[in-house]
Amino acid sequence: MHIIKRNLLKLAATGLVLGVVGASQAFAQTKLDFYYPVQVGGPVTKVIDGYVAKFMAENPGIQVAPIYSGNYNDTTTKALTAAKAGTPPAIAVLLATDVFTLIDEDVVEPIDQFVKTDEDKAWLDGFMPAYLKSAQTEGHLWSVPFQRSTAVMYYNKQAFKDAGLDPENYPKTWDDMVAAGKAVTQKDASGNTTRWGIGIAGNVGSSQWMFGALAAQNGARLMNDEGTETYLTDPKVVEALQYWVDLSKKNGVHPQGIFEWGTAPADFLAGRVSMIWHTTGNLTNIRKNATFDFGVAPFPGHPNPASTLGGGNFYIFKDTSDEQKQAAFKLAKFLTSDEILADWAVQTGYVAPRDGAWKTQTLTDYTAEEPNALVALKQIPNAVPEFSTHENARTTKILNDALAAALTGNKTPEKALADAQTEIDKILKQYR
Structure with a gap:
């Protein structure tokens, strides 16, 4: 086994084992750093770890490292520092209000440039317009809502x-x-x-x-x-x-x-x-x-x-590979699916920013038991x-x-x- 490994390494070094590399899961994996803040009480890190584990099980070619980065301000500072050093996270949850700063610093890609298929467009159309509005400027949509609130x-x-x-x-x-x-x-x-x-x-x-x-x-x-x-x-x-x-x-x-x-x-x-x-x-x-x-x-x-309206959105960072950006977009779609957002709302109290999430059995059952959860939803039309x-x-x-x-x-x-x-x-x- 050790001899085989050494030979593979030698062949890889000479560029002669492209077929072997393609077949190797270790070589095929796209690795992502995912920064996220915790701004509320509860076992948020465990919940995020669980979602990421589920995503990787469904996408074995993508390896995600979820990194708790402090509160929102801490996370923004760390993400910007990493980006300026040339080692940004592929994706991060940062405040929706950070949009102008991130554009001015030229460190993020517009989310809308990854929206190609009818499935992508249907996903994007499912977000509440009030939560998308703050991410729309200069003719682009720069991020998508995740842990949103009023x-x-x-x-x-x-x-x-x-x-x-x-x-x-x-x-x-x-x-x-x-x-x-x-x-x-x-x-x-x-x-x-x-x-x-x-x-x-x-x-x-x-x-x-x-x-x-x-x-x-x-x-x-x-x-x-x-x-x-x-x-x-x-x-x-x-x-x-x-x-x-x-x-x-x-x-x-x-x-x-x-x-x-x-x-x-x-x-x-x-x-x-x-x-x-x-x-x-x-x-x-x-x-x-x-x-x-x-x-x-x-x-x-x-x-x-x-x-x-408050809370954080998913941003995809510019100085990463095309493969990482595509994988980050896939992660963002997964974590903003109706089912995940419904569970996230129950686990944390955040407002699911998709109408479809509120129609899931998860949130239907939860709001029947805890009608207080509907207060924020009903307040959105009167929020700025x-x-x-x-x-x-x-x-x-x-x-x-x-x-x-x-x-x-x-x-x-x-x-x-x-x-x-x-x-x-x-x-x-x-x-x-």
């Missing part, structure tokens, strides 16, 4: 009931949310708050998502579809930030300063806050761990309700894209810093947003 409100029905509120009557307006927040906020004998009414994450990486919803609820948008302009000095945008600040400063229903995204579910589950704005991607985690009756509600409005512009990392940080300055009392909402608009205008001027 932000929803989780509320503690027991806390509502204890406060004399109707646990089935969730807040539908800004004023309703303040009133409910005051009713459920609790203090100890020393006057220290032991349970807050509402928590909206204001940390870097999350606040722009939450703020986009607040602005939309007030009838405003933060940016244009082309990612070349922002509207942070719009009076309606300023009013939305003032409302957020006043939840703590004026109304006393929100923790002071920055409420953290990462600890929000734990704070909710521990009863430290009665309402949180968070991703529907945490539904499964909260459902499994809540020791009290909870509800999931659409966001309130001022007057019209609105949320933001998350903040996204060219040089998105820079502009998003500027916006996040402005929101933090207002939430911590270092600047007024008007001053914070005006300063941010001035900085962002300097960055985006070249793209107009």
